[in-house]
Amino acid sequence: MSATSEAPVRPAILYSCYYSQSRAGEQFVAEHALSFQLSGTLTTYDGFREQVFRAGDLRLVKRNHLVKFNKQPPENGEFKSLSVTLDQETLRRLSLEHGYHAQKPHNSNSAVLELPMTPLYQSYLASLQPYEHLAEPGNESLLTLKLQEAVLLLLKSNPELQDVLFDFSEPGKLDLEAFMSRHFHFNVQLRRFAYLTGRSLATFKRDFEKIFHLSPSRWLLQRRLQEAYYLIKEQGKAPSQAYLEVGFEDLSHFSFAFKKMYGVAPSRI
Template sequence: MPAFATDPPRSPILYSCYFNVSREGEQFVPEHILSYQVAGTLFTNDGDREQVFREGDLRLSKRNHLVKFRKQPPENGEFKSLSIALDQQTLRSFSLEYGYQAAQHRASREAVVELELNPLFKSYLDSLQPYEQLAQPGNEGLLSLKVREAIMLLLKSRPDLQDVLFDFAEPGKIDLEAFMSRNFHFNVQLRRFAYLTGRSLATFKRDFEKIFQLSPSRWLQQRRLQEAHFLIKEKGKAPSEAYLEVGFEDLSHFSFAFKKMYGVAPSRL
């Protein structure tokens, strides 16, 4: 199971194991996720900055963000990470019970927060090692307690995260042109773009065509191809790298669309 997922995980505590390099592409983070890097390296890119997380690193992925990532196993080993999903229902219940609430809404573009692995976190993570037993039916109450323990540790080590964890507001209506120009290379469904810009899908499409004079799908393809052309011609990127960076899922489809737009295959530039 990946450290980021397109849908909330079934179990709040999960291990990821990969033997090969895994380039997961683009992901939408629907819930806050506390993750510990057990082995291997994780590379993330939220559109503004790249981060590298190695063995022993701890991070908090914030909900309602777009993140690209790549998993690199260690030499002759496997990539391993431990993730704890902090779902909205649990956080709301915790907020009511202990009186925590966000002092202000912070519209930060920072998608992943680096955390210090202090002794309290280390002891907590050690307690999760028998994950196979924890995941067995009948242990739902214990799993719930471990998630709440993670919330308490986060608040103790980083009190400022109160404004992140207990901000239950949905994304507000924002500048559509600026958002799309910054995030066109994330390969997510239009409904995700609509949600993150504070719009219904129908309103998103209507506003989009007013601004760009094109449908979202056509504009996205053209903008991604323009960026791919720049990466290949000016930056020396291989087409096999460029198509993933700009948000295409399939190399053959990318090559076909590129040749149709520029009259030459990307490999011939």
């Protein structure tokens, strides 16, 4: 999966398995997801820190975050992971039925939370092995139960996650300058940046120009090109790698913009 601005709708239970040297990309995480790493290595970056997950690791990916990822299969093997999407409808239903509520804001900015693997989680993972059958018509009730079970296991093993799972609020108004300085290399539309910083698109554009004295599109282009120049010149990365890392979708567009700004093609740096 190459870098993309918008992620498709994810199945409730998603099994990822393939042979490849490496697979990189990025996505906007719209729903919480509990994810088991079965084989290979997953490296994530959320604008704050890079994390590496190996076979046997467990993680919770929080909704309303931007995440870059790199999936690396083991030598002569397959990359395998299993993810359970904890959608807002399921969580709201459990909140009403059992009285679960967020008590306070969660104290971590990280989009990806590493969780200790326990016998309870291992038993749950084993119960998902016939995953390919759960999505078939007629299994909707069973699928709903498996999603609810995942939530209850999280609360049993990690009670503090109640403040994450049952926080149904939309993103609040954030420090725009700090947020964009950390996330400029994510290839998402301006409306997504606006949403994640707690603003309407019009307010986002207005606030942005007050801070940066440039339009968002112009600033993003310049900032991404500056970062690409650094990656190529100082870190020795190839333009074919650097353009994706800084948020460009198209290599030819990147090369054209780079040459226009610096007077030389990126391949000549």
